[in-house]
Amino acid sequence: MIYSWKKIVKHALPLLTICIIIEIFAGQILQGKQEILILFPVFLISIPVINGVGGNIGSILGARLASGLHVGYISLDIKDKKMHENLFTSIIMGVLTYTILAILIYYTASFSGIRMDDINLIKFISIVLATGFLLICIISIVSVLTAFWSFKRGLDPDDVVAPVVTTVGDTLGIVFLFLLIGVVGV
Amino acid sequence: MYAKEMLKQSLPLLIVCGLGAIIAGNTLGAMVDILQNIPGLIVVIPAIIALRGNISTALGSRLGSAYHLGIIDAENMWNEDLKQNIIGSLVLSFLMSFIIGVLAYITSLFFNVQPNPLLLIIIVVLAGGISGLILTFLTIIIIYLVFRRGYDPDNITGPALATFGDVVTMLCIFGSAVFVGGIV
Numbered sequence: 001m002i003y004s005w006k007k008i009v010k011h012a013l014p015l016l017t018i019c020i021i022i023e024i025f026a027g028q029i030l031q032g033k034q035e036i037l038i039l040f041p042v043f044l045i046s047i048p049v050i051n052g053v054g055g056n057i058g059s060i061l062g063a064r065l066a067s068g069l070h071v072g073y074i075s076l077d078i079k080d081k082k083m084h085e086n087l088f089t090s091i092i093m094g095v096l097t098y099t100i101l102a103i104l105i106y107y108t109a110s111f112s113g114i115r116m117d118d119i120n121l122i123k124f125i126s127i128v129l130a131t132g133f134l135l136i137c138i139i140s141i142v143s144v145l146t147a148f149w150s151f152k153r154g155l156d157p158d159d160v161v162a163p164v165v166t167t168v169g170d171t172l173g174i175v176f177l178f179l180l181i182g183v184v185g186v
Numbered sequence: 187m188y189a190k191e192m193l194k195q196s197l198p199l200l201i202v203c204g205l206g207a208i209i210a211g212n213t214l215g216a217m218v219d220i221l222q223n224i225p226g227l228i229v230v231i232p233a234i235i236a237l238r239g240n241i242s243t244a245l246g247s248r249l250g251s252a253y254h255l256g257i258i259d260a261e262n263m264w265n266e267d268l269k270q271n272i273i274g275s276l277v278l279s280f281l282m283s284f285i286i287g288v289l290a291y292i293t294s295l296f297f298n299v300q301p302n303p304l305l306l307i308i309i310v311v312l313a314g315g316i317s318g319l320i321l322t323f324l325t326i327i328i329i330y331l332v333f334r335r336g337y338d339p340d341n342i343t344g345p346a347l348a349t350f351g352d353v354v355t356m357l358c359i360f361g362s363a364v365f366v367g368g369i370v
Contacts, residue, residue, distance in 0.1 A: 001266045002257060003248070008274030009281070016240060016282055023236045024289045027229035028297060034221070034228055041218050045211035048235065048352055052207035053200060055239075056348060060196055089189040093197060101204040108208060114215060163240060170232050 019167045026171040033178050040186055042109045042116060043177065046128055049105060050177060053097050053132065054169035055162075058139040061090045062161025065147040069157065076148055087140050094136030095129065102128040119186055127184050131176045139169050199345050206349035210235075213356040220363050226301025227363060229290040230310050237282050237314065238355045239348060242321045245275045246343030249329050253339055260333035268326070275322055276315075283314025305366060312362040317355045324350055 030037065030047075037044040064086055068074030074082050102125045110116060146164045147157040214231065221228050248271055252258045257267050287307035294301050328346055332339045 001270065003252075003267045003270040003274070005270045005274035005277060008248075008271065009277050012241070012244065012274075012278055016237065016278065017285070019236055019240060020233050020282060020286055021289065023233035024229060024286070024293055026232040027290065028293055030228045030231065031226070031294065031299060032297065037228075038218050038222060041215040044218070045208070045215040047232075048210040048214065048356070049204055049207040051232070051235075052210075052348070052352060053204055056200055056203055056345075059344075064192075085189060086192070089192045092189070093193055093200065096193075096197060097200045097204060100201060101208065104205070105208055105211065108212060109215070112212060112215075162243070166236060166239060170236055174232070 015163055019163055022167050022171055026174050029171075029174050029178070036178070036181065036186075039115075040117070040119065041114050042105065042119065042124065043127075043181065045109055045114070046102075046105055047174065047177065049101050050098075050128065050131055050135065051166075051170045051173040053094065053101065054135045054139050054173050055166035057090050057094050057097070057136055058143045058165030058169055059162040061086055061140055061143045062147050062157060062165060065144060066151070066157035066161065069147065069151045076152060083144060087144060090140045090143075091133075091136050094132055094140075098129050098132030098136075099125065102132075117186075123184060123186070127177070127180045127186075130184075131173070131180045134176045134180075135169060135173050138172055139165050142168050203345055203349045206353050210352035210356040213353070213360055217360055217363070220360070220367065224301070224305065224309070224363060224367055225299050226290050226294045226306045227309065227359075229294060230286050230306070231359070233286045233290070234283065234310060234314055234317075234359065235352055235355050237279075237286065238317055238321060238351045241275050241278050241282070241318065242325055242347045242351055243344055245271060245322065246325050246329070246347050247340065249325070250339035250343060253329075253333060258333075260330060263326075263330060263333070272322055272326070276318055279318025279322075280311060280315050283311045283318075286310050286314070309359070309362050309366045312366060313355070313358040316362070317351075317358040320354050320358070321347065321351055324354075 150160040287310035291303045
Protein backbone atom coordinates (compact mmCIF):
# COMPACT_ATOMS: atom_id res chain seq x y z
CA MET A 1 0.00 0.00 0.00
CA ILE A 2 1.51 3.33 -1.00
CA TYR A 3 -1.47 5.65 -0.40
CA SER A 4 -2.76 6.71 3.01
CA TRP A 5 -5.83 8.89 3.42
CA LYS A 6 -4.11 11.00 6.10
CA LYS A 7 -1.28 11.87 3.73
CA ILE A 8 -3.74 12.68 0.91
CA VAL A 9 -5.65 15.05 3.20
CA LYS A 10 -2.47 16.62 4.61
CA HIS A 11 -0.97 17.27 1.16
CA ALA A 12 -4.16 18.75 -0.29
CA LEU A 13 -5.12 20.92 2.67
CA PRO A 14 -2.86 24.02 2.26
CA LEU A 15 -3.53 24.61 -1.46
CA LEU A 16 -7.27 23.85 -1.13
CA THR A 17 -7.59 26.28 1.78
CA ILE A 18 -5.94 29.11 -0.19
CA CYS A 19 -8.17 28.29 -3.18
CA ILE A 20 -11.29 28.40 -1.03
CA ILE A 21 -10.42 31.71 0.63
CA ILE A 22 -10.03 33.32 -2.82
CA GLU A 23 -13.25 31.67 -4.09
CA ILE A 24 -15.15 33.00 -1.06
CA PHE A 25 -14.11 36.50 -2.11
CA ALA A 26 -15.44 35.77 -5.60
CA GLY A 27 -18.65 34.68 -3.85
CA GLN A 28 -18.80 37.92 -1.89
CA ILE A 29 -18.64 39.88 -5.15
CA LEU A 30 -21.64 37.82 -6.35
CA GLN A 31 -23.50 38.63 -3.11
CA GLY A 32 -22.70 42.33 -3.46
CA LYS A 33 -24.03 42.33 -7.02
CA GLN A 34 -26.90 39.93 -6.30
CA GLU A 35 -29.54 42.46 -7.39
CA ILE A 36 -28.27 42.58 -10.98
CA LEU A 37 -28.13 38.76 -11.09
CA ILE A 38 -31.69 38.43 -9.80
CA LEU A 39 -32.95 41.08 -12.20
CA PHE A 40 -31.14 39.41 -15.13
CA PRO A 41 -30.79 35.68 -14.34
CA VAL A 42 -29.25 35.11 -17.79
CA PHE A 43 -25.97 36.44 -16.32
CA LEU A 44 -26.30 34.12 -13.32
CA ILE A 45 -26.57 31.22 -15.79
CA SER A 46 -23.46 32.48 -17.62
CA ILE A 47 -21.18 32.48 -14.57
CA PRO A 48 -20.39 28.73 -14.40
CA VAL A 49 -19.85 28.78 -18.18
CA ILE A 50 -17.53 31.82 -18.23
CA ASN A 51 -15.48 30.43 -15.33
CA GLY A 52 -15.50 26.83 -16.55
CA VAL A 53 -14.24 27.63 -20.06
CA GLY A 54 -11.55 29.97 -18.70
CA GLY A 55 -10.29 27.32 -16.28
CA ASN A 56 -10.35 24.59 -18.94
CA ILE A 57 -8.43 26.59 -21.54
CA GLY A 58 -5.89 27.74 -18.95
CA SER A 59 -5.41 24.13 -17.81
CA ILE A 60 -5.03 22.81 -21.37
CA LEU A 61 -2.43 25.50 -22.08
CA GLY A 62 -0.65 24.71 -18.80
CA ALA A 63 -0.57 20.97 -19.55
CA ARG A 64 0.80 21.63 -23.06
CA LEU A 65 3.48 23.97 -21.74
CA ALA A 66 4.38 21.44 -19.02
CA SER A 67 4.85 18.68 -21.60
CA GLY A 68 6.86 21.04 -23.83
CA LEU A 69 9.13 22.06 -20.98
CA HIS A 70 9.60 18.46 -19.78
CA VAL A 71 10.40 17.16 -23.27
CA GLY A 72 12.46 20.22 -24.14
CA TYR A 73 10.77 21.68 -27.24
CA ILE A 74 9.74 24.76 -25.25
CA SER A 75 12.53 26.73 -23.57
CA LEU A 76 12.27 28.98 -20.51
CA ASP A 77 12.36 32.12 -22.64
CA ILE A 78 9.70 34.80 -22.78
CA LYS A 79 10.40 35.04 -26.55
CA ASP A 80 9.98 31.30 -27.21
CA LYS A 81 8.14 30.86 -30.55
CA LYS A 82 6.34 27.62 -29.62
CA MET A 83 5.07 29.20 -26.41
CA HIS A 84 3.72 32.20 -28.38
CA GLU A 85 1.99 29.85 -30.78
CA ASN A 86 0.31 28.00 -27.88
CA LEU A 87 -0.70 31.29 -26.28
CA PHE A 88 -2.34 32.69 -29.43
CA THR A 89 -4.10 29.40 -30.19
CA SER A 90 -5.59 29.45 -26.67
CA ILE A 91 -6.96 32.93 -27.24
CA ILE A 92 -8.48 31.98 -30.62
CA MET A 93 -9.95 28.84 -29.04
CA GLY A 94 -11.40 30.94 -26.23
CA VAL A 95 -13.08 33.39 -28.62
CA LEU A 96 -14.63 30.54 -30.65
CA THR A 97 -15.83 28.65 -27.56
CA TYR A 98 -17.33 31.72 -25.88
CA THR A 99 -19.16 32.76 -29.06
CA ILE A 100 -20.75 29.33 -29.53
CA LEU A 101 -21.66 28.96 -25.85
CA ALA A 102 -23.03 32.52 -25.56
CA ILE A 103 -25.50 31.77 -28.38
CA LEU A 104 -26.47 28.49 -26.67
CA ILE A 105 -26.94 30.18 -23.27
CA TYR A 106 -29.09 32.90 -24.82
CA TYR A 107 -31.41 30.46 -26.55
CA THR A 108 -31.67 27.94 -23.69
CA ALA A 109 -32.46 30.84 -21.33
CA SER A 110 -35.12 32.27 -23.68
CA PHE A 111 -36.50 28.77 -24.16
CA SER A 112 -36.86 28.18 -20.41
CA GLY A 113 -38.74 31.48 -20.13
CA ILE A 114 -36.07 33.54 -18.31
CA ARG A 115 -36.71 37.28 -18.22
CA MET A 116 -34.51 39.12 -20.74
CA ASP A 117 -36.08 42.59 -20.86
CA ASP A 118 -34.11 44.57 -23.42
CA ILE A 119 -31.03 42.32 -23.53
CA ASN A 120 -30.92 41.18 -27.14
CA LEU A 121 -28.66 38.49 -28.59
CA ILE A 122 -26.04 40.96 -29.89
CA LYS A 123 -25.80 42.78 -26.57
CA PHE A 124 -25.55 39.51 -24.66
CA ILE A 125 -22.89 38.05 -26.97
CA SER A 126 -20.82 41.23 -26.80
CA ILE A 127 -20.85 41.19 -22.99
CA VAL A 128 -19.98 37.47 -22.70
CA LEU A 129 -17.43 37.57 -25.52
CA ALA A 130 -15.65 40.67 -24.21
CA THR A 131 -15.60 39.17 -20.69
CA GLY A 132 -14.28 35.88 -22.10
CA PHE A 133 -11.64 37.58 -24.27
CA LEU A 134 -10.28 39.62 -21.35
CA LEU A 135 -10.37 36.55 -19.11
CA ILE A 136 -8.60 34.25 -21.61
CA CYS A 137 -5.86 36.82 -22.25
CA ILE A 138 -5.12 37.18 -18.53
CA ILE A 139 -5.51 33.44 -17.79
CA SER A 140 -3.17 32.50 -20.65
CA ILE A 141 -0.51 34.89 -19.38
CA VAL A 142 -0.97 33.59 -15.81
CA SER A 143 -0.73 30.04 -17.16
CA VAL A 144 2.57 30.75 -18.97
CA LEU A 145 4.06 32.57 -15.97
CA THR A 146 2.99 29.82 -13.52
CA ALA A 147 4.28 27.05 -15.79
CA PHE A 148 7.63 28.78 -16.30
CA TRP A 149 7.99 29.76 -12.65
CA SER A 150 7.15 26.30 -11.29
CA PHE A 151 9.42 24.56 -13.84
CA LYS A 152 12.28 26.87 -12.92
CA ARG A 153 11.77 26.10 -9.23
CA GLY A 154 11.94 22.36 -9.95
CA LEU A 155 8.20 21.82 -9.37
CA ASP A 156 6.01 19.91 -11.82
CA PRO A 157 3.84 22.48 -13.70
CA ASP A 158 1.25 19.68 -14.10
CA ASP A 159 0.50 19.91 -10.36
CA VAL A 160 0.61 23.68 -10.01
CA VAL A 161 -0.93 25.34 -13.09
CA ALA A 162 -4.47 23.87 -12.98
CA PRO A 163 -5.41 24.95 -9.41
CA VAL A 164 -3.83 28.38 -9.92
CA VAL A 165 -5.57 29.16 -13.22
CA THR A 166 -8.97 27.86 -12.13
CA THR A 167 -8.90 29.97 -8.95
CA VAL A 168 -7.64 33.11 -10.71
CA GLY A 169 -10.15 32.46 -13.51
CA ASP A 170 -13.15 32.13 -11.18
CA THR A 171 -12.40 35.41 -9.44
CA LEU A 172 -11.47 37.47 -12.51
CA GLY A 173 -14.32 35.96 -14.56
CA ILE A 174 -16.82 37.39 -12.08
CA VAL A 175 -15.00 40.74 -11.83
CA PHE A 176 -14.79 41.14 -15.64
CA LEU A 177 -18.44 40.14 -16.13
CA PHE A 178 -19.68 42.93 -13.85
CA LEU A 179 -17.19 45.34 -15.39
CA LEU A 180 -18.56 44.61 -18.88
CA ILE A 181 -22.18 44.71 -17.71
CA GLY A 182 -21.36 48.20 -16.39
CA VAL A 183 -19.59 49.29 -19.59
CA VAL A 184 -22.17 47.96 -22.08
CA GLY A 185 -25.09 48.74 -19.78
CA VAL A 186 -28.20 46.59 -19.35
CA MET B 187 -0.73 23.53 -38.69
CA TYR B 188 0.13 23.31 -35.01
CA ALA B 189 -2.71 25.64 -34.06
CA LYS B 190 -5.14 23.77 -36.30
CA GLU B 191 -4.30 20.45 -34.63
CA MET B 192 -4.80 21.92 -31.15
CA LEU B 193 -8.16 23.42 -32.16
CA LYS B 194 -9.32 20.16 -33.72
CA GLN B 195 -8.51 18.14 -30.61
CA SER B 196 -9.62 20.53 -27.89
CA LEU B 197 -12.56 22.53 -29.26
CA PRO B 198 -15.15 19.71 -29.29
CA LEU B 199 -14.25 18.78 -25.71
CA LEU B 200 -14.46 22.44 -24.61
CA ILE B 201 -17.93 22.73 -26.12
CA VAL B 202 -19.09 19.53 -24.38
CA CYS B 203 -17.72 20.78 -21.03
CA GLY B 204 -19.45 24.10 -21.78
CA LEU B 205 -22.77 22.29 -22.24
CA GLY B 206 -22.32 20.79 -18.77
CA ALA B 207 -21.66 24.28 -17.42
CA ILE B 208 -24.81 25.58 -19.15
CA ILE B 209 -26.87 22.92 -17.34
CA ALA B 210 -25.17 23.92 -14.07
CA GLY B 211 -25.88 27.58 -14.90
CA ASN B 212 -29.54 26.91 -15.60
CA THR B 213 -29.80 25.12 -12.25
CA LEU B 214 -28.33 28.24 -10.64
CA GLY B 215 -30.79 30.37 -12.63
CA ALA B 216 -33.68 28.29 -11.29
CA MET B 217 -32.48 29.00 -7.73
CA VAL B 218 -33.07 32.78 -7.86
CA ASP B 219 -35.85 32.67 -5.22
CA ILE B 220 -33.88 30.37 -2.91
CA LEU B 221 -30.79 32.61 -3.23
CA GLN B 222 -32.89 35.60 -2.18
CA ASN B 223 -34.43 33.74 0.78
CA ILE B 224 -31.17 32.34 2.16
CA PRO B 225 -28.64 35.18 2.54
CA GLY B 226 -25.04 34.02 2.17
CA LEU B 227 -25.90 31.03 -0.02
CA ILE B 228 -24.65 32.68 -3.22
CA VAL B 229 -21.26 33.24 -1.52
CA VAL B 230 -20.52 29.51 -1.32
CA ILE B 231 -21.32 28.74 -4.99
CA PRO B 232 -17.90 29.50 -6.61
CA ALA B 233 -16.04 27.89 -3.69
CA ILE B 234 -18.02 24.65 -3.69
CA ILE B 235 -17.83 24.24 -7.48
CA ALA B 236 -14.05 24.84 -7.34
CA LEU B 237 -13.70 22.44 -4.39
CA ARG B 238 -15.44 19.65 -6.27
CA GLY B 239 -13.29 20.22 -9.33
CA ASN B 240 -10.08 20.19 -7.32
CA ILE B 241 -10.85 17.14 -5.18
CA SER B 242 -12.25 14.91 -7.90
CA THR B 243 -9.72 15.76 -10.63
CA ALA B 244 -6.93 15.15 -8.08
CA LEU B 245 -8.49 11.76 -7.28
CA GLY B 246 -8.79 10.99 -10.99
CA SER B 247 -5.20 11.93 -11.69
CA ARG B 248 -3.88 9.98 -8.65
CA LEU B 249 -5.75 6.88 -9.84
CA GLY B 250 -4.36 7.50 -13.34
CA SER B 251 -0.83 7.52 -11.95
CA ALA B 252 -1.59 4.43 -9.85
CA TYR B 253 -2.63 2.69 -13.07
CA HIS B 254 0.60 3.68 -14.83
CA LEU B 255 2.58 2.47 -11.79
CA GLY B 256 0.73 -0.86 -11.88
CA ILE B 257 -0.79 -0.42 -8.41
CA ILE B 258 -4.37 -0.84 -9.62
CA ASP B 259 -5.87 -2.26 -12.81
CA ALA B 260 -9.24 -3.54 -14.00
CA GLU B 261 -8.78 -7.02 -12.47
CA ASN B 262 -7.26 -5.82 -9.23
CA MET B 263 -9.12 -2.60 -8.56
CA TRP B 264 -10.84 -2.89 -5.21
CA ASN B 265 -7.72 -2.96 -3.04
CA GLU B 266 -6.41 -1.05 -0.01
CA ASP B 267 -4.79 1.71 -2.13
CA LEU B 268 -8.10 2.52 -3.80
CA LYS B 269 -9.87 2.53 -0.42
CA GLN B 270 -7.34 4.98 1.04
CA ASN B 271 -7.85 7.26 -1.99
CA ILE B 272 -11.62 7.13 -1.55
CA ILE B 273 -11.44 7.87 2.20
CA GLY B 274 -8.99 10.71 1.51
CA SER B 275 -11.28 12.50 -0.94
CA LEU B 276 -14.39 11.98 1.19
CA VAL B 277 -12.67 13.37 4.30
CA LEU B 278 -11.50 16.36 2.24
CA SER B 279 -15.03 16.89 0.87
CA PHE B 280 -16.64 17.06 4.32
CA LEU B 281 -13.86 19.02 5.98
CA MET B 282 -13.50 21.65 3.26
CA SER B 283 -17.28 22.05 2.84
CA PHE B 284 -17.51 22.81 6.55
CA ILE B 285 -14.71 25.40 6.24
CA ILE B 286 -16.49 26.96 3.23
CA GLY B 287 -19.68 27.34 5.27
CA VAL B 288 -17.84 28.93 8.21
CA LEU B 289 -15.84 31.30 5.99
CA ALA B 290 -18.92 32.34 4.02
CA TYR B 291 -20.70 33.17 7.28
CA ILE B 292 -17.81 35.14 8.82
CA THR B 293 -16.95 37.13 5.67
CA SER B 294 -20.64 37.98 5.12
CA LEU B 295 -20.71 39.75 8.49
CA PHE B 296 -18.06 42.17 7.18
CA PHE B 297 -20.40 43.12 4.33
CA ASN B 298 -23.36 43.68 6.65
CA VAL B 299 -25.12 40.50 5.58
CA GLN B 300 -26.47 38.33 8.41
CA PRO B 301 -26.82 34.72 7.28
CA ASN B 302 -28.16 32.02 9.58
CA PRO B 303 -24.86 30.23 10.37
CA LEU B 304 -26.38 26.83 11.18
CA LEU B 305 -28.58 26.81 8.07
CA LEU B 306 -25.73 27.87 5.79
CA ILE B 307 -23.19 25.37 7.18
CA ILE B 308 -25.65 22.45 7.10
CA ILE B 309 -26.60 23.21 3.46
CA VAL B 310 -22.94 23.41 2.37
CA VAL B 311 -21.78 20.29 4.24
CA LEU B 312 -24.76 18.30 2.97
CA ALA B 313 -24.23 19.48 -0.62
CA GLY B 314 -20.44 19.05 -0.47
CA GLY B 315 -20.67 15.62 1.17
CA ILE B 316 -23.33 14.19 -1.13
CA SER B 317 -21.73 15.54 -4.30
CA GLY B 318 -18.40 14.17 -2.99
CA LEU B 319 -19.93 10.70 -2.61
CA ILE B 320 -21.57 10.80 -6.05
CA LEU B 321 -18.46 12.08 -7.83
CA THR B 322 -16.09 9.66 -6.07
CA PHE B 323 -18.36 6.82 -7.14
CA LEU B 324 -18.51 8.27 -10.67
CA THR B 325 -14.71 8.62 -10.81
CA ILE B 326 -14.28 4.96 -9.95
CA ILE B 327 -16.78 3.89 -12.62
CA ILE B 328 -15.06 6.08 -15.25
CA ILE B 329 -11.62 4.76 -14.22
CA TYR B 330 -12.89 1.16 -14.37
CA LEU B 331 -14.37 1.63 -17.87
CA VAL B 332 -11.20 3.39 -19.05
CA PHE B 333 -8.99 0.57 -17.68
CA ARG B 334 -11.07 -2.12 -19.33
CA ARG B 335 -10.77 -0.41 -22.69
CA GLY B 336 -7.05 0.09 -22.18
CA TYR B 337 -7.17 3.88 -22.65
CA ASP B 338 -4.93 6.29 -20.80
CA PRO B 339 -7.02 7.58 -17.84
CA ASP B 340 -5.07 10.88 -17.86
CA ASN B 341 -6.74 11.92 -21.13
CA ILE B 342 -10.29 11.14 -20.06
CA THR B 343 -10.92 11.62 -16.33
CA GLY B 344 -10.13 15.37 -16.23
CA PRO B 345 -12.64 16.64 -18.80
CA ALA B 346 -15.25 13.99 -17.90
CA LEU B 347 -15.15 14.98 -14.23
CA ALA B 348 -15.17 18.69 -15.09
CA THR B 349 -18.38 18.19 -17.08
CA PHE B 350 -20.22 16.03 -14.54
CA GLY B 351 -18.75 17.81 -11.52
CA ASP B 352 -20.38 21.20 -12.10
CA VAL B 353 -23.80 19.70 -12.80
CA VAL B 354 -23.79 17.25 -9.87
CA THR B 355 -22.55 19.93 -7.46
CA MET B 356 -25.17 22.50 -8.50
CA LEU B 357 -27.98 19.93 -8.28
CA CYS B 358 -26.77 18.96 -4.79
CA ILE B 359 -26.72 22.59 -3.60
CA PHE B 360 -30.19 23.10 -5.07
CA GLY B 361 -31.45 19.91 -3.43
CA SER B 362 -29.99 20.52 -0.01
CA ALA B 363 -31.06 24.20 0.03
CA VAL B 364 -34.65 23.17 -0.71
CA PHE B 365 -34.50 20.27 1.75
CA VAL B 366 -32.79 22.06 4.67
CA GLY B 367 -34.54 25.39 3.94
CA GLY B 368 -37.88 23.56 4.06
CA ILE B 369 -37.16 21.97 7.43
CA VAL B 370 -35.68 24.96 9.31
